[in-house]
Amino acid sequence: MSTKIDYKDLAPLDRTISYRMSKEIKLCLWLGVVYLAYMFIVPVLNFTAPEFMKIRVWGGMSLTWFLTAIGAMFMAFAIAAIHVYFYTKDFFISAEMEEKTGKGADM
Amino acid sequence: MFLLEPKYIFTIILLATIVGITFATQRYTKSTVNFYVGGRSFGWALNGSAIAGDYLSAATFLGLAGLTFAFGYDGIFYTFCFSAGLTLLTVFVAGPLRKFGAYTVPDFLAQRFHSQSARLVAVIVVLAISGFYAAPQILGAAAILKMFFGATYQFGVLFTVIVMVFYVGVGGMKGTTINQALEIWIRFGAFIILFAIAVSAGYNYGKIMELLVSFQGAIPDTAAIAGTAIMHDGTTWEWTGGYLFKTLPSTISILFGLVFGTLGLPHILLRFYTNPSAREARLSGLFAIGIASVFFFLALYLGTVGRAVFVAGGLPEHVAAYFTTGGTNMVIPALAEALGGRWLLGIVVAGAFAAVFSNLSGLFIASTGALGHDIYTHFINTNADEKQKVKAARWSTVICGVFYGILGLMVETAAIGHLVGLAFNVAASTFAPIFILGIWWRGMTEKGAIAGMLVGLISSLYFIFLPQFVPEAMRFPVPGLWTVPLGFLAVYVVSKIDGKVPADVNEFMAKIHSKGE
Numbered sequence: 001m002s003t004k005i006d007y008k009d010l011a012p013l014d015r016t017i018s019y020r021m022s023k024e025i026k027l028c029l030w031l032g033v034v035y036l037a038y039m040f041i042v043p044v045l046n047f048t049a050p051e052f053m054k055i056r057v058w059g060g061m062s063l064t065w066f067l068t069a070i071g072a073m074f075m076a077f078a079i080a081a082i083h084v085y086f087y088t089k090d091f092f093i094s095a096e097m098e099e100k101t102g103k104g105a106d107m
Numbered sequence: 108m109f110l111l112e113p114k115y116i117f118t119i120i121l122l123a124t125i126v127g128i129t130f131a132t133q134r135y136t137k138s139t140v141n142f143y144v145g146g147r148s149f150g151w152a153l154n155g156s157a158i159a160g161d162y163l164s165a166a167t168f169l170g171l172a173g174l175t176f177a178f179g180y181d182g183i184f185y186t187f188c189f190s191a192g193l194t195l196l197t198v199f200v201a202g203p204l205r206k207f208g209a210y211t212v213p214d215f216l217a218q219r220f221h222s223q224s225a226r227l228v229a230v231i232v233v234l235a236i237s238g239f240y241a242a243p244q245i246l247g248a249a250a251i252l253k254m255f256f257g258a259t260y261q262f263g264v265l266f267t268v269i270v271m272v273f274y275v276g277v278g279g280m281k282g283t284t285i286n287q288a289l290e291i292w293i294r295f296g297a298f299i300i301l302f303a304i305a306v307s308a309g310y311n312y313g314k315i316m317e318l319l320v321s322f323q324g325a326i327p328d329t330a331a332i333a334g335t336a337i338m339h340d341g342t343t344w345e346w347t348g349g350y351l352f353k354t355l356p357s358t359i360s361i362l363f364g365l366v367f368g369t370l371g372l373p374h375i376l377l378r379f380y381t382n383p384s385a386r387e388a389r390l391s392g393l394f395a396i397g398i399a400s401v402f403f404f405l406a407l408y409l410g411t412v413g414r415a416v417f418v419a420g421g422l423p424e425h426v427a428a429y430f431t432t433g434g435t436n437m438v439i440p441a442l443a444e445a446l447g448g449r450w451l452l453g454i455v456v457a458g459a460f461a462a463v464f465s466n467l468s469g470l471f472i473a474s475t476g477a478l479g480h481d482i483y484t485h486f487i488n489t490n491a492d493e494k495q496k497v498k499a500a501r502w503s504t505v506i507c508g509v510f511y512g513i514l515g516l517m518v519e520t521a522a523i524g525h526l527v528g529l530a531f532n533v534a535a536s537t538f539a540p541i542f543i544l545g546i547w548w549r550g551m552t553e554k555g556a557i558a559g560m561l562v563g564l565i566s567s568l569y570f571i572f573l574p575q576f577v578p579e580a581m582r583f584p585v586p587g588l589w590t591v592p593l594g595f596l597a598v599y600v601v602s603k604i605d606g607k608v609p610a611d612v613n614e615f616m617a618k619i620h621s622k623g624e
Contacts, residue, residue, distance in 0.1 A: 004607040007550050017617045024620070025547055028198050039191050039366060040359065043184070046347050047355040054346075059313020060320040062345060069183040069407045073400035076194045077393075083198045084393045088386060 113453025136279030145280035155394025160287035164466035173435030175410025181350030192369020197392030205388035211476035239530035245515030276504035290461035327420025364587025368531025371538030374469035479503035536563030555602030563594030
């Protein structure tokens with residue numbers, strides 16, 4: 001059984017970890033918000049602006065059908081791909097470089 | 108001879124391959140790390156395929172095209188809700204979860220808070236989610252056996268459970284993963300072949316939508332089969348409101364439940380433990396999303412083509428009967444026979460079995476871990492040696508088989524889609540808040556985690572099973588709009604009031620967020 005302490009007495013996170021968490025959660029939140037905005041805006045517009053969502057974009061296919069049946073699949077992959085790209089390429093390299101300059105945040 | 112029918116040939120080949128892979132991987136199940144997480148040895152391509160295999164169940168393979176066929180836009184919107192979860196899981200959870208590295212989902216909570224109480228509550232939640240999810244999969248398998256092979260429903264349940272107990276109990280995570288990866292490519296291959304045949308037959312997506320939207324009236328030849336002519340109204344078929352999505356709040360509620368549900372599905376979460384590194388875990392997630400995205404696109408296109416073929420009429424009588432009286436789950440088999448004959452139907456039937464086995468085996472592994480690892484080695488025999496632990500894992504598989512078999516027999520007349528929706532809602536309201544906050548917020552406490560799981564579970568069950576005690580304006584088929592925020596709020600409020608965090612929470616955060624693989 002591990003001991004417990006008051007949250008307010010908790011020591012700050014290690015500076016590097018804090019910086020990495022801060023940097024990654026900002027990216028995650030940005031991507032998450034953009035993605036969820038897409039997901040929620042489609043039904044909201046279906047109910048509030050039906051004429052707009054019924055615009056034909058490909059033969060008899062409406063805008064809402066395109067966004068739901070085709071656009072959403074690209075979006076799902078694109079959001080995850082952007083995240084993985086930053087994670088596997090230079091996201092943390094630049095994070096470490098910036099960390100040396102003294103930036104950081106406590107989580 | 109009936110065994111020369113393509114559906115028998117392909118199904119027997121599938122079963123023989125499963126048996127072969129299971130026996131070939133048996134030697135990799137001698138230790139707990141091998142049995143539960145395959146020695147953490149799976150690369151992104153194999154594990155990504157297995158995640159997709161876990162996620163894209165029979166409900167996806169047969170159901171989504173069927174819903175599109177029957178309800179048009181509402182069918183594709185249901186798929187839209189399912190398509191989001193893996194992306195959020197990969198972005199917020201996959202990497203840190205792998206760095207934590209454990210055997211089961213309850214392990215995360217137990218080690219994050221050093222709490223056996225949290226472990227026990229998590230086990231209950233895992234069994235609840237897996238039960239809700241497994242029952243309709245068993246129902247689906249039994250229904251396929253009944254429809255295509257003339258078996259009784261009870262035999263179908265028994266056969267499926269026996270195959271699963273063998274598959275997971277003997278092959279462990281290694282055998283399960285290789286089988287799942289193989290199975291996703293079988294049904295993906297079936298979809299690709301169907302897609303290629305449909306495109307080469309001139310079923311241009313835009314053009315068939317034009318035909319379907321403009322057509323109104325009785326569908327040819329349906330009166331002779333269904334008794335009265337089936338009507339098609341293109342303007343309502345292509346618009347929302349025909350199925351579950353009748354009001355905006357109800358639509359948002361279902362979206363909440365299904366989007367956040369994937370973040371809490373134990374059989375998907377634990378797959379990220381099986382990669383050798385966090386990088387591979389993220390790439391696995393991305394690969395699974397790629398497969399799932401193409402798969403969803405194809406399912407929706409094929410459902411639309413099925414509707415176009417059906418509305419055009421002129422089908423052989425037995426194929427028209429599949430569309431008319433076979434329920435929405437028969438659209439893909441019917442389309443396969445209409446466009447590619449009985450050989451393509453045979454591949455699709457094998458693909459349907461592959462879908463059921465793949466998804467069910469993931470649920471078996473998750474539940475087996477909850478019983479064999481979390482309950483046996485942490486509550487019943489805390490001094491168990493490696494041999495006893497592996498033995499417990501195998502017996503847990505049998506117990507899960509009995510449990511799921513009974514559930515399967517109980518839900519013969521239930522709606523598959525509804526039960527899967529409920530599993531997602533419970534997962535969204537319990538594990539999703541726990542994992543997101545547990546990974547990113549140091550202030551989460553043991554009491555907050557337990558409160559979040561209990562509030563999420565109890566509120567989900569209340570809204571689902573006691574709707575008569577819920578104001579009418581708040582009743583939705585999937586009550587995620589209420590239960591997901593309640594789960595998050597319970598974790599946050601109770602943690603704030605409690606204020607007692609584990610003294611080593613900084614070390615935990617350093618472990619799951621550190622640089623490196």
